[in-house]
Amino acid sequence: MDAEIGKERVYCNAALIETKSNYRALKKLKDRLETWENVWTELSRAGATLNPETELQKLEKAKVRLILADDPEFPPLLREIPWPPFGIYVLGELPERQKSAIGIVGTRKASEGGVELARTFAVELSRAGVVIVSGLAFGIDAASHKGCLEANGTTIAVLGNGLDAIYPASNEKLGRNIIASGGALISEYPLGTPSLPQHFIERNRLISGLSLGIVVIEAPKVSGALATARFAFEQNREVFVVPGPANHKNFHGSHQLLRNGARLATQASEILEDLNLAEANEEKNASRSFETNEEKVIFEVLENSAEPLEVDKIIEMTHLESRVVNGTLTLLLVKNLIRENNEGYGVKS
Template sequence: MTRAEACLILNMVDHIGPVTVRRLSERFGSPEAILEAPERDLRTVNGVGREMARAIARWREEIPWQEEIENARAAGLILLCAEEPGYPTLLKQIHDPPLVLYARGRPTDGEKNSLAIVGARHPSHYGMEIARRFGFQFANIGMTVVSGLAAGIDTAAHRGCLQAKGRTVAVLGFGFDYLPKADNARLADEIVAGGGLLLSEFPMKKKPDRQTFPMRNRIASGMSLGTLVVEAGAASGALITANFASEQGRQVFAVPGRIDQPNFIGCHTLIQTGAKLVRCVEDVLDEFEMLLPRGPDRAKEAERADATPKVSLKLTETERRVFEAIGREETPIDAVMSAGDLPPSVISATLMVLEMKKLIRQLPGKLYVRLAEIGENRE
C-alpha cells in the first residue's frame, strides 16, 4: 500500500481529521502503520475513542477505497498527499493540512507564489470589477490566484486571472462527483483548460454542507502567501477565510468600500483590526518584497494592462451629458434623470444608445455603470 492510498483511506473514515491522524502517526510511525494497528492500541492515543478506533480498525470492511481510487482515476484526478511534489508547499505548514488532495488539472511545484482572493457571493458591480481587475493584475505579474469557485467575488477573481492567461486554483467545498451539479461547472472546465487546477480534500461523493465550506476556506488561505478580501458583509464566509489566514500566520488584506454599504462592513472591520488596506497591486506586493523580487515598474505595467478602455467615439451633446452623469460605480436611474434639463423620454432613449455603443451597462435595480472612457470628440 502506498502512502497516498493510506492517507485516502484515513480521509474516508468518519470523524477523523488531520490533527488526529498526526497524533496517530507519531504513535505508530506512519499512516500505513495506523491501518495495521490493533483497535486496543489505537484507543491509547489521545483523542481516539472507542468508536473512532473501531472505525479505523474495520477499514477493510467499511471503506470502499479501491472503488474510490478507480472513480478518481476515471474522472481524470490525481491524488496528492503531503509527500507528493504537487502538494502545495505552504499548505504543509498549517496546523491541519489535508491528508489527501484530489486534483484535476496541472499541479506545479508547490504553488509557492499564490494569493487568495475572496469575498461576497452577491457583491456590487464595484466589488465584481475590483475582484476581476486584481485577478487579472496579479496573474499578469506571475502570481497564482486562489479562490473558491463560488458565485460573486470568487468567480470574478478566477475570470480576471483567465483573461490575463494566468494560473488560477479553485478549491472546492465538495467532492468531485458533485461538480457537474455546481453553478460554476463551466468555469471549472475553463480553469483546467487554461492550465489551472481544481482541488478538493473531500471524497468523491461528498456533498456540500455547512462544514465543508469552512474546511475549504482553510485550504485557500493555507496554500497562499496572503488573503485579499474584496467585499464582505458582517457575516460573510470570506471573514472565515481571513481568520484562518491570520491564525496560519499569513497576511490579510482588505479592499475598502463605501461606509454606508452593509456589504463592506466585514472589510472595514478587518482593516480596523489590522488587515492592510489595499488600493492597488503594489499595496500587496510591498508585503512580499523578499519573497517576490520584482522590477520597479512591474506592478504599474500590470495595472496599465488592465486599465479602463478608452474609445474614440463621437457623441452628441445629449449623449455626452447622459454619459457624464454615470460613474464607475453604480449610478441610480434617479441620479441620471436629474442630470441636465433633459426630458425623461430623451434620457431613456439615450441610455439605450449608450448601451448599444458599449459605453455603459444597466445593472439590476435600475442602476447604471460606466464601462469605458471617451475622448473629447462630440458632434
Template sequence: MPDVKYWLGFNLVNGVGPAKVQALLDYFGSLAAAWQATELQLAQIGFDRRTIKNLQETRTAVDLDRAWEQVQAAGLHLLTWESPDYPAYLKEIPAPPPLLYVQGELQEVDQWAVAVVGTRRLTSYGRQVTQDIVSGLVHHNITIVSGLARGIDAVAHKTAVEMGGRTIAVLGSGLDTIYPTEHRQLAHSIAQGHGALISEYGLGVQPEAKNFPPRNRIISGLSLGVLVVEAAERSGALITANFAAEQNRDVFAVPGNINSPASRGPNQLIQQGARLVTGVEDILEELNIHMVAEHTAVQMALPETAEEIALYAHLSSQPVHIDDLSRASGLPTGMVSSTLTIMELKGMVRQVGGMNYILCREPDPVYEVKE
C-alpha cells in the first residue's frame, strides 16, 4: 500500500489515536496528504497545540522511508484500516487501532477465534482447565487469542501450539520487545507457523503499564468471545471481559472455589451474567457453531424470496451485523431477523456471535447450526 509509511508516521506521533486519524482521513482524504498539513488545518479539525507540536517534531525527526525499512528488516508487516487483511471483527469495535504491526500470518480461519485470559498466578486447577478447554477449541479449529503474559495466557498459547492449532498473541509493547522475556521462544513458535504476534505499538516501545488496557481491547476485539479462567477481583482479565461486553462479544467464565482469590473474578462475572463454562461444549453452543467431523461439503442453497435476495447481496465471508444488514437492505429489523433464521435453517448463512452473520461458502471445514 503506497500510503502505509504515512500510517506508520502518524502511529509514531504521541496524541494521535483512532479519532484523530479518522478526522485526518475525513478532512484530507488520505494520510499522505495529511502528513503535509499546516498548523491552521490541523487546528481546524480539532488538534490541540500539544498534538500539533508533536506532529511537527515527528515530521522533522523521522525519516519515513527509513522507519518503513526498519519494520521490514524486523520481519514485520503492517495492516491499516484500508488493508483488505485487517481483521474484520476488530474493525467493528469502537476506536479500532489504525495500524497493526504483525509478525507471522493472519488467516481467514482466524475469524473463528476465542480469547482465553486470566491471572498470572494460576492454580493447578486453572492450568488443567485451560489446557482442557483450549485443547477442545483447537480440535474444533478455533483460534486462541491471548496476551502472552505469564500464567493463564502462556498456558493457552502453549497448549494451542502443542496441539498444532493457531494462536494470536497481542502485545502491550513493540514486537521487538517480547515481554516477559522468558516467553521469547513461545513468541517465536507462534510467529513461525502457528499464528501471529500483533501490536499497535511501534518498534522499541517498552511494556509500560498504560499500554495494557488498550492492548486488552484488541484481544477481545479479535474474538467471538472471551473466556476468563482465573482472575482476581481487579485484574487485566476482567478489563478484557468488560471490553468484550462493550463490543457485543460473548463473555464466558469458569466457576471456581469461593475461597480462592483466583476464582473471585470469574465467579463475579458469572453473577453479572457471564456464561458459566464447565467444558468446551458450553462455548461452542453459546457461539452457535459446531464443526462437522467428516468435513463434508454442503451445497450452497440459493436465495428464493425477495427478502432473501436482498440480504444475500450484502452478505459474504466477512461478518455483518444484523443492524447493518437492515440498513443496507432497507428491510425492517424484525423481517431481517426472521429471514436470517430461515436462511440459517437452509444452511445459507451462519450466525457467528454478537448477531453477526456470514455466508456458508467454505467447503472445508464445514460448520452447521446446532438445533
C-alpha cells in the first residue's frame, strides 16, 4: 500500500469518527485544507482527542478496509456522482472493475409476488454476469441478494451503519453469505456508527451511484426506493420499473416513476438490451468452451447449485471418479470459469 495513501486513510477515518460523518463540515475542511492529514490537524487543535492509529487497528481487527475516493480501487462510477463519499468501508471483496452493476430496490413490506419478482430478476441478471447492488433490508432488498447468490453471482449490500454490525440483525446470515460468495458489504460510515433514519436516505445515493441503472420493484408512494430513483435520475442512471396492479398500494410510487419517465421492464432481458449488456452476455456464454464432457457436467452441477459445493459432494452428484473431479476442477479454475473459497467450488458470474 502506498505510504501516502495509507496515511490519508488513517486520518480520514479519524475525521469521520470525530465529526460523526458530518459530510458538509468535512467537505468544507477538505476543500480548504486539501489533505486529510491537514484536516485532522485542524480537528486536533479544536479539541479532538482520539488516536487515529488506535482506530486504524480497530478496522484491521474487523477486517474492514477504507478505500478513499482518489484510490485506484475506488469504484469509478461512484466517483462521478454529486456528493460522492469521501471513501467507502468494505467488508469482503469489491467486484472486478470491468463488471457492470445494477441496483434492485423496493419496499420492505413486499408481497409474495414482489419477492419472487426480485429473486427472478436478480437470478437472470446475475447469470448474465451483472453484479447486483441493494441495501440488505427486508423485502425486495433481501430477495435480490438471495436471488443473486442462488445464481452464484456477485452482490454488494450498501449499509446505513458501521460495518461492525449488520443491520437488520435478522439478515446477518445473509450478509455473511454475501461475503463468503465473493461479494461485499460497504458503507460510508465508520465503525460504531448506528443505523439512523437519515443514513438510509444517504446510502441510497450509493446504491444508484454504483450501478448503471436501478430496477424498482414494488414502491409505495412513500418509499426509500423512490429516493433511490431520484438519486439515479440526478446521476444520469437509467431507472427501470416493474409494473403491477393499478389498485395495489405497493405500486403507486412505481407507476408515478413511469409517468415521470422511467423505463418499463417486464423481464431482465429488456434491461440487458437497454443497457447494451445483452451482447456482452452472449460473448460470455460463447467463451464457455468445454474440452471434455466431464468439464461440462461439473460446470452445470456447480451452476445449478445455490451454494458452493465441496469435492465429495461433486463426486456424489456427478458419479465421476475422485481423480477426474479434482483434475477437472483444476482445469475449470485455470479457465476462470469457477471460483474456490472456504466453502467449496462455485461458478464465477
